[in-house]
Amino acid sequence: MEPVQNEKPIEQLTFREAMAELDGIVGTLESNTLELEDSLAKYERGVALLRALRGRLCDAQQKVDVLMGQLEPEVSDEQRDTTLS
Numbered sequence: 061m062e063p064v065q066n067e068k069p070i071e072q073l074t075f076r077e078a079m080a081e082l083d084g085i086v087g088t089l090e091s092n093t094l095e096l097e098d099s100l101a102k103y104e105r106g107v108a109l110l111r112a113l114r115g116r117l118c119d120a121q122q123k124v125d126v127l128m129g130q131l132e133p134e135v136s137d138e139q140r141d142t143t144l145s
Contacts, residue, residue, distance in 0.1 A: 067105070070112045082109040 070078065085106040089099060 070108055073109075073112075075113065075116055078109050078113055082106055082113065085109070 085102050088094065089102055094102065
């Protein structure tokens with residue numbers, strides 16, 4: 061799908077911009093005011109936005125996991141609580 065005149069490519073949108081656009085698309089689709097072809101185009105853009113947002117969230121989670129791993133020292137077997145409470 062080619063971008064509409066005023067649509068920025070998804071990779072150029074900030075996370076917040078992409079979320080706002082996706083929210084607008086959902087509202088428009090729920091209003092049931094578009095022609096079928098326009099609805100399909102909006103739906104396609106929404107799916108692409110959602111895919112990109114999920115990818116960014118996954119990347120951010122991986123970065124957080126790496127950073128948290130750097131902060132927390134590895135627990136040795138002697139230090140690990142293996143008792144059942």
